[in-house]
Amino acid sequence: MADKFILQGNVKWSYGHELAGISQSKKILAGLVTSTPVLLRxxxxxxxxxxxxxxxxxxxxxxxxxxxxxxxxVYLGFDELFPVTAEKSLGMLWQPLRIEYYLSATETQYLYLIIDYNGIYTYDKAWFNTLTEILQ
Structure with a gap:
């Protein structure tokens, strides 16, 4: 990636339909057992x-x-597809970034992102702030 970008980093991500296919028990287990965001594919x-x-x-x-x-x-936070229980700190250290975008005039898709996760926190809030500023 070149230096013409406003922001750049490493990302773990999934589509909303991929997260919808993960059981609630696996989501809860992910928050209890691991410190990495394993839900994202x-x-x-x-x-x-x-x-x-x-x-x-x-x-x-x-x-x-x-x-x-x-x-x-553009949304920063947890929801029914990526619940707060799926994250070990229960959202106190970071929250996922969700982007809803149009695939066609009548169809949208959700994209869940965790950017530059270092084991403790992410840079999702900076990306959220920058995206909302650009989109205004």
């Missing part, structure tokens, strides 16, 4: 420009580009 590098969010997958994982014009909502 994909790994890669993430970058933000004024026009798009770019994810490059690592180790054969998929790539994703989300035009910022397609973003419907």
């Amino acid at each position: 994909h790994n890669g590098y993430i970058a933000l420009t004024t026009a798009e969010l770019i994810i490059e997958g690592v180790e054969g994982d998929e790539d994703l580009v989300v035009p910022l014009d397609n973003v419907k909502q």
Whole structure:
């Protein structure tokens, strides 16, 4: 990734439908047993420009580009698909970043991101603040 980006980092991410397929008991177990966000399926590098969010997958994982014009909502926090019980600190140290974006005129998709997780906290709040500023 080049230095023309506003922000860039490492990312763990999943689509909403992938998180919906994980049982509640596994989500709770993830918060009790481990300190890593194991619920998220994909790994890669993430970058933000004024026009798009770019994810490059690592180790054969998929790539994703989300035009910022397609973003419907940016949300920082837990919800029914990524509950607070799935995180060991119960949200006191970090919260996931959720982006809802349009796939078509009538269909949206959720993307859950954990950016630059170091075992204690993430940089999701900085990404949230920057995204909301760009989208205003």
